[in-house]
Amino acid sequence: MNDTFQLDGEDIPFAPGQTIMQAATAHGVYIPHLCWHPDFSAHGSCKLCTVKVNGRFGSSCITQAQPGLEVENRSMELDEKRRTLLQMLFVEGNHFCPSCEKSGNCRLQATAYELNMMSPHFDMFYPNRPVDASHPDVLLDFNRCIMCSLCVAASRDADGKNVFYMGGRGLLGRRVHISSESGHLGDTDFAVTDRAASICPVGVILPKRKGFAVPIGQRKYDLAPISEHVAEDAS
Amino acid sequence: MSDTDTIDAVLDRHHRNGTRLMQILRETQEQLGWLSPATLTIIAKAVAWPRAMVEGTADFYSFFHTRPLGRYRVLWSDNITDRMLGNTDLMESMCKKLWLEPGRVSEDGLVSVDTTSCTGMCDQGPAVLVNYRPITRMTPARVGEMVGLIRSETPVAKWPVEWFAVDDNIRRKDILLDHGLVAGQALAAALELGAEKMLAEIKAARLRGRGGAGFGTGLKWEACRNAEGHGAHPAHYVVCNADEGEPGTFKDRVLLTSYADLVFEGMSIAGLVVGAKKGLLYLRGEYHYLLDPLESALATRRQAGLLGANILGTSFEFDIEIHLGAGAYICGEESALIESLEGKPGRPRIRPPFPVTHGYLDQPTTVNNVETLAASCLIAAHGSEWYARHGTEKSTGSKLLSVSGDCERPGIYEYPYGVTVRQVLEDCGAGFGKCDCQAVQISGPSGLCLTAAEFDRRIAFEDIPTAGAFMVFDESRDMFEVARNFAHFFAHESCGFCTPCRVGTTLVRNLMDKIANRHGSPYDIDELFKLHRLMQGASHCGLGNSACNPIFDTLNKFRPAYERRLMSLDYEPAFDLDAALSQARQMTGRDDAAAHFSAHLPNEAEA
Numbered sequence: 131m132n133d134t135f136q137l138d139g140e141d142i143p144f145a146p147g148q149t150i151m152q153a154a155t156a157h158g159v160y161i162p163h164l165c166w167h168p169d170f171s172a173h174g175s176c177k178l179c180t181v182k183v184n185g186r187f188g189s190s191c192i193t194q195a196q197p198g199l200e201v202e203n204r205s206m207e208l209d210e211k212r213r214t215l216l217q218m219l220f221v222e223g224n225h226f227c228p229s230c231e232k233s234g235n236c237r238l239q240a241t242a243y244e245l246n247m248m249s250p251h252f253d254m255f256y257p258n259r260p261v262d263a264s265h266p267d268v269l270l271d272f273n274r275c276i277m278c279s280l281c282v283a284a285s286r287d288a289d290g291k292n293v294f295y296m297g298g299r300g301l302l303g304r305r306v307h308i309s310s311e312s313g314h315l316g317d318t319d320f321a322v323t324d325r326a327a328s329i330c331p332v333g334v335i336l337p338k339r340k341g342f343a344v345p346i347g348q349r350k351y352d353l354a355p356i357s358e359h360v361a362e363d364a365s
Numbered sequence: 366m367s368d369t370d371t372i373d374a375v376l377d378r379h380h381r382n383g384t385r386l387m388q389i390l391r392e393t394q395e396q397l398g399w400l401s402p403a404t405l406t407i408i409a410k411a412v413a414w415p416r417a418m419v420e421g422t423a424d425f426y427s428f429f430h431t432r433p434l435g436r437y438r439v440l441w442s443d444n445i446t447d448r449m450l451g452n453t454d455l456m457e458s459m460c461k462k463l464w465l466e467p468g469r470v471s472e473d474g475l476v477s478v479d480t481t482s483c484t485g486m487c488d489q490g491p492a493v494l495v496n497y498r499p500i501t502r503m504t505p506a507r508v509g510e511m512v513g514l515i516r517s518e519t520p521v522a523k524w525p526v527e528w529f530a531v532d533d534n535i536r537r538k539d540i541l542l543d544h545g546l547v548a549g550q551a552l553a554a555a556l557e558l559g560a561e562k563m564l565a566e567i568k569a570a571r572l573r574g575r576g577g578a579g580f581g582t583g584l585k586w587e588a589c590r591n592a593e594g595h596g597a598h599p600a601h602y603v604v605c606n607a608d609e610g611e612p613g614t615f616k617d618r619v620l621l622t623s624y625a626d627l628v629f630e631g632m633s634i635a636g637l638v639v640g641a642k643k644g645l646l647y648l649r650g651e652y653h654y655l656l657d658p659l660e661s662a663l664a665t666r667r668q669a670g671l672l673g674a675n676i677l678g679t680s681f682e683f684d685i686e687i688h689l690g691a692g693a694y695i696c697g698e699e700s701a702l703i704e705s706l707e708g709k710p711g712r713p714r715i716r717p718p719f720p721v722t723h724g725y726l727d728q729p730t731t732v733n734n735v736e737t738l739a740a741s742c743l744i745a746a747h748g749s750e751w752y753a754r755h756g757t758e759k760s761t762g763s764k765l766l767s768v769s770g771d772c773e774r775p776g777i778y779e780y781p782y783g784v785t786v787r788q789v790l791e792d793c794g795a796g797f798g799k800c801d802c803q804a805v806q807i808s809g810p811s812g813l814c815l816t817a818a819e820f821d822r823r824i825a826f827e828d829i830p831t832a833g834a835f836m837v838f839d840e841s842r843d844m845f846e847v848a849r850n851f852a853h854f855f856a857h858e859s860c861g862f863c864t865p866c867r868v869g870t871t872l873v874r875n876l877m878d879k880i881a882n883r884h885g886s887p888y889d890i891d892e893l894f895k896l897h898r899l900m901q902g903a904s905h906c907g908l909g910n911s912a913c914n915p916i917f918d919t920l921n922k923f924r925p926a927y928e929r930r931l932m933s934l935d936y937e938p939a940f941d942l943d944a945a946l947s948q949a950r951q952m953t954g955r956d957d958a959a960a961h962f963s964a965h966l967p968n969e970a971e972a
Contacts, residue, residue, distance in 0.1 A: 175863045215903070277867070299424070299859075299861050300859050313402075
């Protein structure tokens, strides 16, 4: 680990093959992200981790670290773009934080706080998205889906089940498909113990019969902002 | 034959191979009308893919239906050139005659009418696809007759033959269209040279990709040739990108109609150079009608010893397969095209690695434009020195332009690179004194919008690179409406993978509609610029990066077209009370003045 690159002026060491995101995370530096997870291959779709690499925009989760790179991360310009991306994610779904079981543990909400997003800014789309309560132990509320594909990766790579798949096209078409003819989770071999059951960064995949066990206000990101939780991703 | 037998026959034909999923879905749908949940389950089991993956593909492409859409499906090509030829009124009258709303299926399940992205018939529009067969030159009379044929349930195969005529409209020939080669001549020359010398010739000719980006063809072939195949089935592949989806482009259609041998021969030369035994031609779904003639052209070449084993008596082995797309502009992007070839949704891959090292089935693959491959034949037959004498220093050879819009002679024009825009306008009958040309959109919506002051610029990689679209707009055209048409196109065609493009293209479309409905303010124009800046840097691929180009260009060059629509306020609330009442009006069947919010009377709303 002799090679380094510069991230907002700080020297970041990296191992060969590491991406900018992996190296920064290992070094305890937070780059905002939603679709990236250290246990799975990078998806590169949310674009929250967009940085400037030697003056050019790029996603830090899919850009290889190179010696001597100059990377800009938490600049006004980039955080402004990230706020707009967050606003896009908020208006394309139906996000009502006060009534959501995930509030306080939600990465979308926590990232919006981190980036000082004060309003959704754009007109809400209010899409008509179904709720799937067919599974005995798990509820799916697609109103909150941000198309990160982490459930797809976890079910495929960790559980070996392929319960989920991202299909469809465009703003209204893109959605998570469920591997059963009825399209219901209850008709698949999905289990609450699957890795995919606990991977969702927002409140789509929730265990049933468990609500508000920890009061809102005392949850993970209520206690410390998401940028102070980098160590969890590094471990 | 039961549905299950029908599906089984299709599956057998494709050896139950998941990478053939696009073809399996299309052929199944052609026979069963749509792809029901049960059908998808059978197919998923047969190809041993997770069912959600099969459904994900079926759900991605515009031409696959996971719900019934009628025994007659009429799709109106909705490029701006179709609009200029009156497609909106024609479609409306068709819907009225059929008592139908656009996008809805008639209650008896007989027919649905909708719009689709440019079908590549811009020189002979307005065009429609009926059950995915193209019909050109629609007129009010044809609409009337067509409605009669649909009502009487006359099979499309029995409709008047002349409706399906697609003309080449070749207006100017140069070295490519006047090639004078016989089938096999260029390939024989290439075989004589051998792979290495042929590659050197391509490099010396400085041939560049005709898809618009202009990457050096020799470099691409060399990188592919040098990359090693890997895994259990190492191989190299040649892919011909015939997913000609950029609105306003139709030159590949003409090459595949009347110069197919040249294209196949170019693919074979590429195969020789990169060391591939297999070539795949990805034909856009809109050109389904070319599939049979192309297949028979392949058969003829096989009989002539120009495809298959021991080509022209040498040890060279190469064959070509045709894959049909299903209505997705994004598949013109080379890595999305490869995903589609593998049976998946057309989502651009993360690069690197690039297709030249990890392409089709993860093997080294060269993806080239139809025209590039055809041009390689000229280099094989006549040599690099001869070829490089044509065109300019950095853009050798010639370029096919697809000219449409306000001109006397729309069609295909071939010029040596370096021709001025003004010269093209003169030749196509849009020059000065003929029609007052206001603007030219070059290389489609993602390209460049030129005003009269820029008509001395040149078509060449060093000035204006282009895939070939050349749409002409006279003084009567409203450049705001041109840009709004393009905004709708991108919102429809965004694959939805990355946030900025998925949401951004729709936000841009909505802002353009807001301005069109006279609810815009200077604030909305600032919003358009802001979205342009975000999407241009942060999007995953070229679609999102260039989706705001037409807005940006027209805002800079035709600002008054926007400003005359703005309210004279600094800020206008997005909520429109009158529009909110529209549903109530529809339900009560009222449209009188009292049913409108006082500030918006019906005739004003239409203005």
